[in-house]
Amino acid sequence: MEKHKIFFNWSTGKDAALALHYLQQEDFYQVDQLLTTINSHYDRVSMHGLRSELLDLQVQSIGISSSKVLLPEQPSMEEYERIMNEKILRLKSNGYTHAAFGDIFLEDLKQYRENQFEKLGIELVFPIWKKDTEKLIKEFLALGFKAVIVAAHSKYFDESFAGKIIDNSFLNDLPKEVDPCGENGEFHTFCFDGPLFDHPINYEIGEKIYKEYKSPNQNEDQDSNQMGFWFCDLLPK
Numbered sequence: 001m002e003k004h005k006i007f008f009n010w011s012t013g014k015d016a017a018l019a020l021h022y023l024q025q026e027d028f029y030q031v032d033q034l035l036t037t038i039n040s041h042y043d044r045v046s047m048h049g050l051r052s053e054l055l056d057l058q059v060q061s062i063g064i065s066s067s068k069v070l071l072p073e074q075p076s077m078e079e080y081e082r083i084m085n086e087k088i089l090r091l092k093s094n095g096y097t098h099a100a101f102g103d104i105f106l107e108d109l110k111q112y113r114e115n116q117f118e119k120l121g122i123e124l125v126f127p128i129w130k131k132d133t134e135k136l137i138k139e140f141l142a143l144g145f146k147a148v149i150v151a152a153h154s155k156y157f158d159e160s161f162a163g164k165i166i167d168n169s170f171l172n173d174l175p176k177e178v179d180p181c182g183e184n185g186e187f188h189t190f191c192f193d194g195p196l197f198d199h200p201i202n203y204e205i206g207e208k209i210y211k212e213y214k215s216p217n218q219n220e221d222q223d224s225n226q227m228g229f230w231f232c233d234l235l236p237k
Contacts, residue, residue, distance in 0.1 A: 003030040006098035006125065007091055010034035010066065012050050012058060014147040014166065015128065015181055017191040018140050019102035020062075022127035024196075029098065029125070033091065034059055034066040037084075041073035048150050048188045049231045054203060057236060058190075061197045081116065088120050100125040104133060104183045133181040137171060145194030148203075152187045154210065154228035161187070162232035163205045190234060206233035 006029045010016050023031055036055060037046040045055055052068070059066040069087050072079060088099070099122050103110055110126065117124050128136060140147075149170075152161040156178050164170055166189060171180060178186045193200035212226045 001027065004028055004098045004123075005030050005032070005096045006100055007031070007033035007035050007096050008064075008100045009102075010036045010059070011102065011188075012036065012045050012048055012055055012191065013102075013189040014137075014140055014145065014191050015102035015104065015183075017102075017145055017147070017194060017196055018136060018143075019100065019127040021143065021145075021194075021196055023100055023125065026127075029100075031100070032065060033096070034062070034064050035069065035087070035091075035099075036066065037069045037071055039073060040070040046071060048190065050150055050190050050234065051236070053236050054190065054201065054234055057201050058192070058197075061199050061201060063198060084116075085120060088117070088122060092120060092122060096122070098123045098125055100127060102126075102128060104128055104136070104181060105130060106183065133179050133183055137166070137180045141167065143195055145191060145196075146200070147189040147191045148232075148234070149187050150190045150232050150234060152230045153185060154230060156186050157230060159208055159210070159230050162208050162230040202237040203234045204237045206235045208232050 008020055008023065008031055020031065023029055038044065038052060039046050043052045044050055045052070069083060071083060075083070099117060101113060101124065103126055110129070114124055147166045149162055149164045149166065156175050174180065182188065192203060209231050210228060211231060212228045214226065
């Protein structure tokens with residue numbers, strides 16, 4: 001049976017790693033491209049704030065070709081969609097018919113992705129969609145995956161959580177209102193070891209900084225228009 005040529009939208013985090021692992025167990029898909037959006041101003045992975053050098057080391061260990069989508073520091077939605085569409089159409093011209101994401105239960109985001117990709121003639125696959133997040137994170141650990149917190153929402157976490165390894169102790173310390181996989185944006189991770197990897201990615205903890213951003217769910221005239229994150233800078237070791 002001929003496999004569908006698929007690219008994976010790679011965030012560098014734990015959900016992406018587990019979703020890619022699931023996808024590789026399928027007989028229907030040939031995953032041979034990882035696609036990552038980069039903040040070109042800082043040369044870091046969008047949202048996660050991870051240095052591009054660590055992304056490069058990560059995908060080398062995974063052994064799948066990768067490409068980057070370079071975005072301006074604060075792109076408008078129009079700029080974002082134009083840049084993404086150009087990249088996706090190039091991939092389509094190279095024979096890719098499907099794309100995969102590590103989303104779990106954000107309905108609005110899933111619908112947005114499906115609408116955008118349908119216009120370009122690309123079908124989407126969500127390997128871990130609607131799976132129980134508590135079971136997913138426990139499976140992630142049981143499979144031997146390892147991940148470190150690179151960004152933690154200040155609404156739920158203090159500075160000490162940035163740079164922590166995800167393990168059973170971390171899960172026990174999570175506030176009750178926080179999803180075990182951080183699926184509501186509570187935290188972001190860098191996956192540095194596991195069954196996908198030829199070898200673990202060595203890193204060391206760098207500076208921890210606090211940044212605030214405009215909340216996408218707030219109106220311009222609201223006082224609570226900011227959301228804060230603690231970021232942990234990881235350095236290649």
